[in-house]
Amino acid sequence: MRNMIFAAALATLIPISGQAHFLLPYAAETQIAKPGDVTLAVVFWHPFENGHVMDMQAPEAFYMIHNGEKTDLIDRLEAAVFKGAQNEGAAFRATLPVKRSGDYVLVTQPAPYYETSEDKYIQQLTKVVFNRNQLPTDWADPVGLPTEIVPLVKPYNVVVGSTFTGQVLREGQPAAGIEIEVEYVAATPDLGSFAATPPTAKPLPGGSLVVVSDMNGYFSFGIPKAGWWGFAALGSGPVTEHEGKELSQDAVFWINAFDLE
Numbered sequence: 001m002r003n004m005i006f007a008a009a010l011a012t013l014i015p016i017s018g019q020a021h022f023l024l025p026y027a028a029e030t031q032i033a034k035p036g037d038v039t040l041a042v043v044f045w046h047p048f049e050n051g052h053v054m055d056m057q058a059p060e061a062f063y064m065i066h067n068g069e070k071t072d073l074i075d076r077l078e079a080a081v082f083k084g085a086q087n088e089g090a091a092f093r094a095t096l097p098v099k100r101s102g103d104y105v106l107v108t109q110p111a112p113y114y115e116t117s118e119d120k121y122i123q124q125l126t127k128v129v130f131n132r133n134q135l136p137t138d139w140a141d142p143v144g145l146p147t148e149i150v151p152l153v154k155p156y157n158v159v160v161g162s163t164f165t166g167q168v169l170r171e172g173q174p175a176a177g178i179e180i181e182v183e184y185v186a187a188t189p190d191l192g193s194f195a196a197t198p199p200t201a202k203p204l205p206g207g208s209l210v211v212v213s214d215m216n217g218y219f220s221f222g223i224p225k226a227g228w229w230g231f232a233a234l235g236s237g238p239v240t241e242h243e244g245k246e247l248s249q250d251a252v253f254w255i256n257a258f259d260l261e
Contacts, residue, residue: 020181020208021054021115022047022230023124023252025108026189027096030156030256032104032132037095041189042108043082044091044124047228049203050187050196053082053089054113061109062094067102067137083195085187093194101133107143112242120246123239124232128254131156146171147237149180149253158223158257165220166253167213168233174217178236182209182221185228201225223257230254 026041042062044054062074073094082091098104106128112121125147129139142150152165168175186199211219213233223229230252237249 020046020048020183020232021113021122021124022183022232023108023110023126024185024189024228024230024254025094025106025126025128026185026191026228027130028191030128030130031134032098032130035099035132038098038130039191040094040096040106041082041191041194042077042092042094043189044089044110044113045082045084045196047185047187047196048183048199048201050085050199052086053084053091055090056092056113057090057111059092059108059110061107063107064096065105065107065138065143066100068141071097073097073106080194082189083193085196091194096130098130098132101135102131102137103135103139104130104132105138105143106130107145109145112247114245120248121242122248122250123237123242124250124252125237126252126254129155142169142172144172145251146239147175147233147249147251149231149233149251151253151255152218153255155253155255158229158255160223160226160257160259163220163222164229164231164255165218166231168217168219168236168251170236171238174213174215175233175236176213176215176217178213178217178233180211180213180219181232181234182211183230183232184225185230188228200227226257226259228254228256
């Protein structure tokens with residue numbers, strides 16, 4: 001049965017026009033070598049093409065889950081200005097406290113962002129998983145967001161050339177027929193200067209990459225290049241309006257891929 005689900009999830013890649021908005025909680029590494037505070041940049045941005053930086057308000061929630069225990073990290077956010085190739089925008093510096101071995105699922109629930117060009121709000125409920133000492137603990141568990149992507153592949157050491165599979169959930173149930181934008185972090189944030197580095201790859205001429213979840217909410221994507229890859233399930237959340245305007249409540253999940261050496 002699972003093999004049948006996976007086969008159905010291998011959706012056709014659909015290039016669509018427009019630039020992808022992605023909330024990116026970024027650290028230099030997802031596998032943490034020693035205990036301590038991991039430095040983060042939290043940026044709402046277009047990291048593939050080093051495009052426009054959107055101004056972020058203070059997130060509604062910012063926390064981690066480790067060994068099933070939730071820890072509020074909102075006090076670890078510090079307002080900062082992130083510089084992209086096109087503009088500067090309000091963003092945040094942050095730290096992730098890593099002590100014991102295991103997974104650290106970092107969750108960012110931003111305030112809705114008003115996109116003037118589309119006359120609607122966007123809210124990206126975002127997860128990224130860090131790990132210490134190669135001990136898996138929490139990466140495959142839902143965290144209870146209104147919408148989220150649950151990985152079926154350990155997300156912090158995906159092998160280039162392999163396939164990443166996830167499941168889109170809405171209020172804990174599979175969400176079928178959801179378009180998932182795929183983003184590559186070609187321009188990584190420099191955590192010292194808090195600015196974007198030059199991109200190492202060019203976006204495809206056909207626009208954003210999109211896969212579609214199957215009837216059970218599953219989707220798959222073959223990873224062609226090492227680095228950070230993001231998946232945004234567009235409008236997968238149950239909330240569709242904010243302050244009288246349309247709201248796209250998206251589930252976002254990030255993975256880190258490595259070449260097999």
